Amino acid sequence: MADYDTEEEFLKHYNVRQYDLPLATVDMAIFTVQDQQLQVLLVKRALHPAKGQWALPGGFIDMKKDQSLSDTAYRKLKEKTGVDTPYLEQVATFGNASRDPRGWSLTVSYFALISSDQTTLSMDSRSEEVAWVPVTQVGELELAFDHEQILQACHERLRAKVQYTSVPVNLMPEVFTLVELQKTFEIILGSPIEKKSFRRRIADADILEETGEMKSGPSRPAKLYRVKNKGENYFFTRLMEGAR
Amino acid sequence: MADYDTEEEFLKHYNVRQYDLPLATVDMAIFTVQDQQLQVLLVKRALHPAKGQWALPGGFIDMKKDQSLSDTAYRKLKEKTGVDTPYLEQVATFGNASRDPRGWSLTVSYFALISSDQTTLSMDSRSEEVAWVPVTQVGELELAFDHEQILQACHERLRAKVQYTSVPVNLMPEVFTLVELQKTFEIILGSPIEKKSFRRRIADADILEETGEMKSGPSRPAKLYRVKNKGENYFFTRLMEGAR
DNA sequence: CACATAAGTGGCTTTAAGCCACTATTTGCT
DNA sequence: AGCAAATAGTGGCTTAAAGCCACTTATGTG
Incomplete structure (x- = not known):
């Protein structure tokens, strides 16, 4: 790589597109308590990959819409639940070459807590199926990607904090x-x-x-x-x- | 976006390069106790951006060399200290549009603990300056990017865990x-x-x-x-x- | 061989949780 | 009206683990 005298000069010649970068997403476990059970919000994926499988709500960081990571999380939460004042906490970041068939990818996970009376589920633009599922029954569902592991991390964090x-x-x-x-x-x-x-x-x-x-x-x-x-x-x- | 019948078909036509992705790095606070003080390893940046400023060791995820996020952390640790069996713990991920002048970027932070007798500092390939600095004196140094905030998060996590x-x-x-x-x-x-x-x-x-x-x-x-x-x-x- | 010094222990106090029975306040049934 | 059922809320003792601090122990040194 050529060297430049000033940072300004360096940045003028810098082009992100020349590098291979991992895919970066945010996924979240949105929890609520309803019917005497801890429930988590899941969406049925409308598009490839893992089309048709249940997954945690989430998606790509939108560098236009989102000024920061938590913006992505808040945006997704709003899209799925209509709620915009949750308790939100970052849990962990999972990244490796094999978790997504599209290639090296990384996802920052959050959990959100909302009161069950705050939300009525809304089908979002791509009209995905959206559902509250008791965390004890998620095992039967075969979540997409490594979302079961992510959910487990979020659940453990919540359980520790109680x-x-x-x-x-x-x-x-x-x-x-x-x-x-x-x-x-x-x-x-x-x-x-x-x-x-x-x-x-x-x-x-x-x-x-x-x-x-x-x-x-x-x-x-x-x-x-x-x-x-x-x-x-x-x-x-x-x-x-x-x-x- | 066109839709495809099978995931295989979808993946054949998928090209990561068509998307704008945030820069993804790993940064770490490598701690040791020496001279009755908690010290953290810092490197003086040899290249733009923030050339000449002190920073936490870290760098881009290398999708060829690293199978997972922690591989990047272990690799950086080995490069700077020669140590390959530290205690390593992921702390938090910082991502926004402004933390790096090259654009939207995200960094996964880790802290590592090593015994002061395990390492003799090694100048790495780009012969950066490398130094142990007492965490109490880092404030005087004006770390690159948001590394002071990252260090603070790592330090707080360690202090909580003690x-x-x-x-x-x-x-x-x-x-x-x-x-x-x-x-x-x-x-x-x-x-x-x-x-x-x-x-x-x-x-x-x-x-x-x-x-x-x-x-x-x-x-x-x-x-x-x-x-x-x-x-x-x-x-x-x-x-x-x-x-x- | 005393004495300085740091390692290690005995034993009491304090804090906050666990236990469980007791009292308090309402609705609804007769 | 009066009593039972049910759930809300409290009193008071027990237990577990930390804080406190003085005491004993083991070694090198003058």
């Missing part, structure tokens, strides 16, 4: 009761949590405020809460072990 | 004493650790074995230890808070 952060509050609707919140934690954790321990932690974290309203049912009404500072999440100094 | 994992053992030489190990933890944490607490944790984790040898100095000799299962690391259920 043990030491308040992140799962991002799966809740605007207002909710402590019992509903605990149930959400338990669904992600996959095992019951001791009530007193749970409530102490949430109280100590000081992340909720009472709405003043109550939720009434066929028994004692429960106080309704709201998240204090949406987006911030609290880290505990100890893992929640789960009960029994 | 509080709840045994990861820092990967910075130790083959054999070492418990006091030396504690000192390493303290250097990363940036504050002293209570001796008894530290030793209890290490003992409970059951990750070390005695060599049978002692290290003698001008006072009571200390038992020498070796890591039991290199590469595995232990997760504690509580954070180490640090003393005083």
Whole structure:
């Protein structure tokens, strides 16, 4: 490669197109809790490759539309769910020569958490099939590419975080009761949590405020809460072990 | 885009070169502890862009040489330090339109931990300058691109992990004493650790074995230890808070 | 052979989780 | 009206692991 005196000079002669570059995509696991289960959004691929297979929503970084990686993630999320204020977290990047038949490719994975009342699924422009699938049943589906591995990484990250952060509050609707919140934690954790321990932690974290309203049912009404500072999440100094 | 009946047909007509793709690189923070300080390996860039500035070692994914992302990381590490058995962990991926003057680019960052006795720095083929720099002094250097931000992410990840994992053992030489190990933890944490607490944790984790040898100095000799299962690391259920 | 020095331990305190029974507040049935 | 069923929410003890800090141990040195 020729050398140039100034960076300006160098850049004038620089042409990205002369290099072989890996394909770069963003894929995401969009989680919600519905029907007492952790569900993930999947799309049935309308185009080659892996046409007809279920996959995580995602796609190429659009260098025109997207100023940054997270823009790509937000754009995809909006396309599939209509939601534009999720909790979003980057998980890991998978890249190798064999994961996509089109050649060396790399995908940056994110997980998003949304409340089940925030979204009604929308068929997107290419009218793909879109569906919520319980994560426990994804195994039966043979996801495209290495998406099962990606989903597993996202799921593991979420499951780890339920043990030491308040992140799962991002799966809740605007207002909710402590019992509903605990149930959400338990669904992600996959095992019951001791009530007193749970409530102490949430109280100590000081992340909720009472709405003043109550939720009434066929028994004692429960106080309704709201998240204090949406987006911030609290880290505990100890893992929640789960009960029994 | 035309549609094809089979994936085979589709792939035959697929040409990556027709798309605009972001530049894809791997950058790494290679850490070691020397002179009672956490140090990071930096290289002075020999070529444009950012010629002459200090930067994290890294470079383009070589689709010929590298079968996967971590191959790129291992290759770069070997080039700069001669080390080929580090502790390596992916941290995060940074990608946007402005971080590199050549255009939309994305970099996957890793941190590596090596023992200071494992390496003698080697000038690589392009004879760049290479140096260990205490992380506390990197601020004075004006790193290239967004490498300061990348380094910060790597450093934060390492600092978080010292509080709840045994990861820092990967910075130790083959054999070492418990006091030396504690000192390493303290250097990363940036504050002293209570001796008894530290030793209890290490003992409970059951990750070390005695060599049978002692290290003698001008006072009571200390038992020498070796890591039991290199590469595995232990997760504690509580954070180490640090003393005083 | 005392003494300085650093390695390593004993034993109490503190913090936050686990356990589980108890009280509180509502609806609905008789 | 009164009582049972059901779920919300609390009191108070136990347990696990970290913090604290003084004490004992083993070695080289003057």
